[in-house]
Amino acid sequence: MTKKSFSESYKEAGVDITAGYKSVELMKQYIARTKAFGDTDDVGGFGGLFHLDMKDLKDPVLVSGTDGVGTKLKIAFLMDKHDTVGIDCVAMCVNDIICVGAKPLFFLDYIACGKNYPEKIAQIVSGVAEGCVQSEAALIGGETAEMPGFYPEDEYDLAGFAVGVVDKSKVLDKTSIKEGDVMIALPSSGVHSNGFSLVRKVFDVENADLKKPLESLGGKSLGETLLTPTKIYVKPMLHVFDKVQVKAVSHITGGGFYENIPRSLPDGYGVKIQKKDVKVLPIFELLQKEGNIPERDMFNTYNMGVGMTFVVSSEEADAALAAAKEAGEDAYVLGEIVKSDEESVILC
Incomplete structure (x- = not known):
């Protein structure tokens, strides 16, 4: 018809x-x-x-x-x-x-x-x-x-x-989180799909040479780097769920660390993160430099190289890391859960 x-x-x-x-x-x-x-x-x-x-x-x-x-x-x-x-x-x-x-x-x-x-x-x-x-x-x-x-x-x-x-x-229960638990990071593939209004402004993409290889991006072009697809974490997380007791998961999207991580934590708790431990990708370093963007704004807008986080007990941290790596993820410990009534994300 x-x-x-x-x-x-x-x-x-x-x-x-x-x-x-x-x-x-x-x-x-x-x-x-x-x-x-x-x-x-x-x-x-x-x-x-x-x-x-x-x-x-x-x-x-x-x-x-x-x-x-x-x-x-x-x-x-x-x-x-x-x-x-x-x-x-x-x-x-x-x-x-x-x-x-x-x-x-x-x-x-x-x-x-x-x-x-x-x-x-x-x-x-x-x-x-x-x-x-x-x-x-x-x-x-x-x-x-x-x-x-x-x-x-x-x-x-x-x-x-x-x-x-x-x-x-x-169903994951974040109320089971306690002081001393460990937050584990799964690396992002890049900017993913957030903060592109600021990206476009900083790099003036309409007038930039998006196909020119850049040494600061490992020889990749700006356009290629920015179009890198958002990583999908379904399979690795399902594998981790099978191996250890995951208490909470956070997808680091728009709003970065400061908006998304608190959504996976109960009231009265925060996570203490050493900035030196965050494996920041080159695209974020270039973006911050070119746009003269304050560090706080970067962590409050972008994933900074961390696409997903999850919380486990300290006793299961090694098993969780092993499970994530079995699933192909270069996971690492991002921070420790602490009691905090003021800041949910404490970057040191």
């Missing part, structure tokens, strides 16, 4: 519905990669179907998360590279879900664009599918909206929504 669907009047207004059909056909090959992670229906219906297997769940709790990529997309436009921002979109959602202790089940995306270029939309979805594969979640549907006059022809926005599940007895 859709093959006969066509409106010349709508096309003259700037919306080509046949381009939408072509986009769906092109993206199906990428969506197929994720079907192994859930008994799902084919894409194209009015709703995405997912069969929830509850045989190992006594009291299942669904956990949801939604987010977008933000103005990092401006870098993708300037670089004309669209196959990685979908990973960011998935990461921002599933990394939040894992903080509760839940395993992601499925994902849906929403792409709004000024003009539907099917090949570009397919590139975006290829990244979304890759993010789903990394987090073992099924991509069960989405929406592409062509919105002429609202977005420039060559620009788009990208957002997503994920749902996960956890047995109620395994």
Whole structure:
């Protein structure tokens, strides 16, 4: 039926519905990669179907998360590279879900664009599918909206929504945290998807040579470094959950250390971190230098090289580090939990 669907009047207004059909056909090959992670229906219906297997769940709790990529997309436009921002979109959602202790089940995306270029939309979805594969979640549907006059022809926005599940007895309980517990860091892959309004201002990206290799970035270009996809921590954290008792997890997104770490700590407690122990990535050193940004603002805006933290007892710290490293993460001890009624993050 859709093959006969066509409106010349709508096309003259700037919306080509046949381009939408072509986009769906092109993206199906990428969506197929994720079907192994859930008994799902084919894409194209009015709703995405997912069969929830509850045989190992006594009291299942669904956990949801939604987010977008933000103005990092401006870098993708300037670089004309669209196959990685979908990973960011998935990461921002599933990394939040894992903080509760839940395993992601499925994902849906929403792409709004000024003009539907099917090949570009397919590139975006290829990244979304890759993010789903990394987090073992099924991509069960989405929406592409062509919105002429609202977005420039060559620009788009990208957002997503994920749902996960956890047995109620395994929901992480931060109230079990006590003085002397250890906070462990999992390194980030870069700036991830936060603070790009400041990044764009500091580097004047619209006028910068984004493809020029920079010695300060290990020979990588600024554009390549900034577009590095957000790391997805689902698999390593699930592996750690199987090995030790994790008390709390924090996804270090916008707001950096000062906003996100306190969300994983009970009232009356903080974490004492030696600044020298934080493995800061070169991109943050360059950003701070070029923008003359105060250190406090850096740690209150960016992940500074730490994408995720989790808390375990001091007795299980070594086992937790070993488990994270078994899962491919170069984990390290970030700080110690202390009693504190004033500061939740104490950088020394």
